[in-house]
Amino acid sequence: MKxxxxxxxxxxxxxxxxxxxxxxxxxxxxxxxxxxxxIAYECEAEQGTPEPQKPRWEPRDWRQQLExxxxxxxxxxxxxxxxxxxxxxxxxxxxxVMRYQVxxxxxxxxxxxxxxxxxxxxxxxxxxxxxxxxxxxxxxxxGQIIYPVGFWRNKVKYIKQTTAILKQKxxxxxxxxxxxxxxxxxxxxxxxxxxxxxxxxxxxGIAVDTHVHRITNRLQWVKKETKYPEETRVALEEWLxxxxxxxxxxxxxxxxQQTCLPVNPRCSxxxxxxxxxxAKRH
Numbered sequence: 001m002k003x004x005x006x007x008x009x010x011x012x013x014x015x016x017x018x019x020x021x022x023x024x025x026x027x028x029x030x031x032x033x034x035x036x037x038x039i040a041y042e043c044e045a046e047q048g049t050p051e052p053q054k055p056r057w058e059p060r061d062w063r064q065q066l067e068x069x070x071x072x073x074x075x076x077x078x079x080x081x082x083x084x085x086x087x088x089x090x091x092x093x094x095x096x097v098m099r100y101q102v103x104x105x106x107x108x109x110x111x112x113x114x115x116x117x118x119x120x121x122x123x124x125x126x127x128x129x130x131x132x133x134x135x136x137x138x139x140x141x142x143g144q145i146i147y148p149v150g151f152w153r154n155k156v157k158y159i160k161q162t163t164a165i166l167k168q169k170x171x172x173x174x175x176x177x178x179x180x181x182x183x184x185x186x187x188x189x190x191x192x193x194x195x196x197x198x199x200x201x202x203x204x205g206i207a208v209d210t211h212v213h214r215i216t217n218r219l220q221w222v223k224k225e226t227k228y229p230e231e232t233r234v235a236l237e238e239w240l241x242x243x244x245x246x247x248x249x250x251x252x253x254x255x256x257q258q259t260c261l262p263v264n265p266r267c268s269x270x271x272x273x274x275x276x277x278x279a280k281r282h
Contacts, residue, residue, distance in 0.1 A: 068271040078254030083118035099199040106191040111150035158186025207249040208233040211256030218278035
């Protein structure tokens with residue numbers, strides 16, 4: 001006969017069967033033949049038996065879709081390839097100046113086409129783009145130089161405020177963490193992750209702009225539709241392998257500029273037409 005008991009607590013011994021005999025009841029003679037009793041303790045849960053892990057969610061066909069996007073991007077001839085933020089800074093400048101220029105180009109790039117950002121950065125660099133040169137420049141002159149980037153008046157204010165903070169708090173350099181970068185006026189999560197990538201060569205997260213946000217929703221690379229880029233970033237980082245985080249922004253931005261357009265996407269030219277949930281098939 002097998003009897004199961006709850007698992008005893010660590011450090012405590014079980015009371016003997018004799019000790020648990022109620023008072024007033026005579027004990028049976030020890031001469032009588034005792035039946036063999038097997039006692040089992042159900043301790044599996046307490047012994048650290050791991051629960052079976054649920055398989056990680058992944059979008060359908062995402063690896064095949066990714067390979068086809070790489071094929072479409074192999075020529076590297078989108079605006080982001082020639083005039084993106086990684087092309088806007090002076091690579092021969094001292095590291096500290098280079099990092100400042102990266103951050104400045106990211107601030108200018110918000111709601112602005114790469115061609116316009118690149119031209120504005122070129123004009124700034126021709127005047128010697130450093131923390132000190134910006135602090136010495138009056139607002140009107142800075143506005144004339146960066147125009148026509150989107151929201152240029154606000155960006156003049158943010159650039160001046162951020163540059164002053166960098167001078168006072170960071171010795172003219174830029175912060176080395178996302179948490180500190182997003183505290184700067186005019187710097188959002190996408191800019192912070194790109195700054196970490198380009199300026200510090202560190203992958204801190206996926207940089208999600210309007211292109212990445214739009215395309216990953218069209219491909220259903222998120223469990224449910226997301227409304228904002230930051231929501232998309234969190235959803236992507238839950239499943240996308242980390243070794244792809246650095247590549248995905250550049251890859252999808254160029255794809256969004258050339259093929260997966262915001263309006264009237266060129267689905268007939270896309271290699272993913274047969275496996276894209278949002279494809280317009282003709």
